[in-house]
Amino acid sequence: MNVLNSPEPAFMQDEEITLFSDSVGKWIDEHAPLEKVQQWIADSSVPRTLWNDAGDAGLLGLSMPEEDGGFGGDYRHEVVLMRQLGWKGADHFGISLHNAIVMPYVWHYGTEEQKQRWLPRLQTGELVGAIAMTEPGAGSDLQGVKTTAIKQGDHYVLNGSKTFITNGQLANFIIVVAKTDPSEGAKGTSLIVVETDGAEGFERGRNLHKIGMEANDTSELFFNDVKVPLENVIGGTEGQGFIHLMQQLPQERLNIAIQGVAAAERGLQETLAYVKERKAFGKRILDFQNTQFKLAEVKTKLTVAKVFVDHCMGLHLEGKLDAATASMAKYWVTDIQGEVIDEMLQLHGGYGYMNEYPIAQLYKDARVQRIYGGTNEIMKLLIARTL
16 A cells, blocks of 8 residues: 555665465455454454464464464564554454564563464464453553562462453463562563363453444453463573563553554545545535645645654664653654544545444444553653653
8 A cells, every 4th residue: 555655764675575465365355254254243243263364374473483383574574464454454463463462572581492382372273362461440450560470389379360361262372470589570571371171260251342443352351260381481491571561661662653654544445436436516526625735734734743653663663662662652652643644534524424434433443442552641651751
């Protein structure tokens, strides 16, 4: 999609990346066309078989090394997938959380035994990943986590509850943020993997009913004296969880910014098609100066957003993206996303409020972008600390 007519940065102009993008687009056209997405929205979940199909196509573990069971690509391949999903309206599929959030925790911090045990199964779709951070009483405050994992003999006993967990209904590989030493605060936080199949004491709550992103199953999770082997603490050492989270959250926040630009680009494409066809007072909506000015503003804001996100992607590929800059991208882009999609819905008039028009779904989906991954208020707090 080149609706902005903005040149790609040099690192995205590689021929292999271009060919990969084409192949991903074709896979989405076949496995996640809009008529299927509409059914998934009605069902509040994607089919479990879609994960296996993605594994068969090599779309899981894109940035994981081949020797560890992955695709052998890098972050650019994750970007391609996120963009294509956004451009084609299939971004309710939680594959990017599995690929670019869950799997990196295992690859960056897991022991060799953990990598060999988990990464190949995550790559095939046998395991579907989720990360359980948020709690009913904690929200964006990761230091306020109350879930505990207390060592007893050769296992931990896990107790607590989580909410707003993406992939929560289908995931059977859940990284749980828990306190292994509650007296140590953040220093007592660990990342504990729960393989849920057959895990006694683990319960899924309801599939939460949301105003947007409806096909992306989001759940409450309950851990009631769940026994977890000691070897399931990521990295094999307790107390490293908060450090690991702080190191990986910049990529999560960049992911959200990338997804925000892609969704807004789709909104612009849909709006252009609408205002070129729809007529009022004897002429096309596009021919009114107000429409032209509004779309000029939208295109400018999205171009600026894309250029900044491309810059952040370049920094990240070089290992130089810091938490504050990632926070800037997350908060600013998602604010802009909501703003421009609102403007584009207005150009649709009453039809923009109808669910059968893509702009209505884009409007609903955009709202959560300012909340998850750390609220935009938290992003501003992190940025302010650098002043």
